[in-house]
Amino acid sequence: MKTFLTIVITFLALSSCRDEYINKELYLFTRSTRLKQGFIAEDFNITDSLSTHIGIGYKNDDDFVIYHVSNERVINHSSLMSETLKEFIAIEDVHYYSIWKCDITQSEYDFLFSELLSLSKERINFDHDLVLDNEDLYCSEFVYSILELVNREKFFYKPIKKPLTLFYISILKRDNLEYIPVDFFTENKMFEKIEENFM
Secondary structure (H helix, E strand, O other): OHHHHHHHHHHHHHHHHHHHOOOEEEEEEEEEEHHHHHHHHHHHOOOOOOOOEEEEEEEEOOEEEEEEEOOOOOEOOEOEEEEOHHHHOOOOOEEEEEEEEEEEOHHHHHHHHHHHHHHOOOOOOEOOOOOOOOOOEOHHHHHHHHHHHHOHHHHOOOOEEEEOOHHHHHHHOOOEEEEOOOOHHHHOOOOEEEEEEEO
16 A cells, blocks of 8 residues: 555656646747847847847737837837737838747746736836836837846846947947847847748
8 A cells, every 4th residue: 555655646746747847838029020129139139130129928729929118119108019910011021021939847937927917907007218227118128137037047137238229329329338239149049030031
């Protein structure tokens, strides 16, 4: 009887561990507009010369749910949007998008889902000043902040600091910019590009 109980307890423990490591996925989505490509992507990205905007989300049945902070629209006094892929790329001047996948654990997925749902009920302002240490967020800063909450060790990224040209100094009113680029995640080998399209 004692041996039987030991086997049952061991089985339940192993089942619990196995559930934790069943792969789920989170997705990152980028898009490019012709207007912004020439300065955001080319001047501030690491290697991606196309992408000018980024969102994060998950797959729901046959479609994606994408959360992103937009400087183009405000819904219910918030710059945080929740959209399908079709909606995400249905803005004027978009000519490219890409989808990236990363495997995560069940607990990480559950946290991602609940955190995005919770944030969708809050008011988030777009950070036009591109400052990391304030309450407002720009698109890549938002995505990184979510990844960091999901698993800081797995998704850690050190912001880039670069001197600005006179053009950007006149806009941002400072000499240097410390920031999270749109393509920051491409340095993390856990992300796999699964789709890209020119439109």
